[in-house]
Amino acid sequence: MWIMIAGPYSAGAPTPEARAANLRVLNQAAVEIFRLGHVPIIGVNMALPMIEAAGEASFKEIMMPVSLALTERCDACLRIGGPSKGADDEVERFQTAGRPVFYSLAELRTAMAIGEDRIPGLDVQWIHGAPDCALTTDPPLQVHAFDKDTYILRQSKCTHFEAPFLYLLFGSDRALLLDTGAGNVPVRSVVEGVVAQWQAIHDRSDLELVVAHTHGHDDHVAGDDQFRGRPHTTLVEPGVASVQTFFGFRGWPEEPAVFDLGERPLTLLPAPGHRDDHIAVYDPKTRLMLSGDVFYPGFLYVDDGPAYRRSIARLARFAASHPVRYFLGCHIEMTRIKGLAYRSGTTYQPLEHVLQLLPRHLAELHAAVERMGDELTRTVFDDFILEPARA
Numbered sequence: 001m002w003i004m005i006a007g008p009y010s011a012g013a014p015t016p017e018a019r020a021a022n023l024r025v026l027n028q029a030a031v032e033i034f035r036l037g038h039v040p041i042i043g044v045n046m047a048l049p050m051i052e053a054a055g056e057a058s059f060k061e062i063m064m065p066v067s068l069a070l071t072e073r074c075d076a077c078l079r080i081g082g083p084s085k086g087a088d089d090e091v092e093r094f095q096t097a098g099r100p101v102f103y104s105l106a107e108l109r110t111a112m113a114i115g116e117d118r119i120p121g122l123d124v125q126w127i128h129g130a131p132d133c134a135l136t137t138d139p140p141l142q143v144h145a146f147d148k149d150t151y152i153l154r155q156s157k158c159t160h161f162e163a164p165f166l167y168l169l170f171g172s173d174r175a176l177l178l179d180t181g182a183g184n185v186p187v188r189s190v191v192e193g194v195v196a197q198w199q200a201i202h203d204r205s206d207l208e209l210v211v212a213h214t215h216g217h218d219d220h221v222a223g224d225d226q227f228r229g230r231p232h233t234t235l236v237e238p239g240v241a242s243v244q245t246f247f248g249f250r251g252w253p254e255e256p257a258v259f260d261l262g263e264r265p266l267t268l269l270p271a272p273g274h275r276d277d278h279i280a281v282y283d284p285k286t287r288l289m290l291s292g293d294v295f296y297p298g299f300l301y302v303d304d305g306p307a308y309r310r311s312i313a314r315l316a317r318f319a320a321s322h323p324v325r326y327f328l329g330c331h332i333e334m335t336r337i338k339g340l341a342y343r344s345g346t347t348y349q350p351l352e353h354v355l356q357l358l359p360r361h362l363a364e365l366h367a368a369v370e371r372m373g374d375e376l377t378r379t380v381f382d383d384f385i386l387e388p389a390r391a
Ligand SMILES: [Zn+2]
Pocket: 215, 217, 274, 275, 293
């Protein structure tokens, strides 16, 4: 990543020696950032040679305009040192653009370290948009194999800012596609590519495909039409009645249902609250809980507080009695910095949170919503933000 170092240069430094000392501090930080594997950018270093060529009178004309222009191209900012109007203006540009600002090298190092531990199946760099989507080389949908029967697809932020995750699970009798994306992507052809590959490996043809949803919001169902009329395909329409009927839920929302892909029985848990037809899917084979928009590293939008609270309690109860390894939701909206989310609608998330949340994160949310009762209030957690609808 390109990281701007913002700190005082001329501020509070009346002599050339004092300014040189300030610049040394910035350059020392640059060396550290370079050694972490990033490109350090200091506006002063680009502006000074030009000012020297143009004459001291050009300081105002060149110094800040060059530095502020550079902020456009940097992914993050490190703000160090004492008071400086110029450095604060640079920081403001990053904050406005929803890009991370760190206030110490230690903080930056910690943020960069997240996700470095190699997690089996999730050792992946997700596509995360681009500063200029016209120039992106990302595919519209990234396909990642969690294991040979479990695929995670991520839609590019450059095709839709929601950039949802889709899940494709294979069993011996059928495959399940959970969600069809936010639109503007050829989800059917990408899914068919994976299905064809799986069938070739297993010497199969005509595997049944069930297309269902975590829930019926637009950014999860927009690709449905592509599957209408596809051979060997069942599209489960969104909506509580349709979901209940197809999966055979009895006693919604309290009772789970089992949906067997063939030697791969999935447990489906009703999880209304974000939307009334929301389900979570537990796969004992991978020990993954696909938690949709109910629980993920981002804004947990709640439409129905009491229903959401009971859903979280249901998930927490389930996680207490089953060896859930990770909760995988449908979006990432948090940065790697505790409690900091990207600006909604951004198409570039260079430092995003990992996809997976852990049982301890759910326990944290569960305890908090239980304390709140049925009157949920907006709460910023380190790894997600609870966003109840305003009454
Ligand atoms: Zn949703």
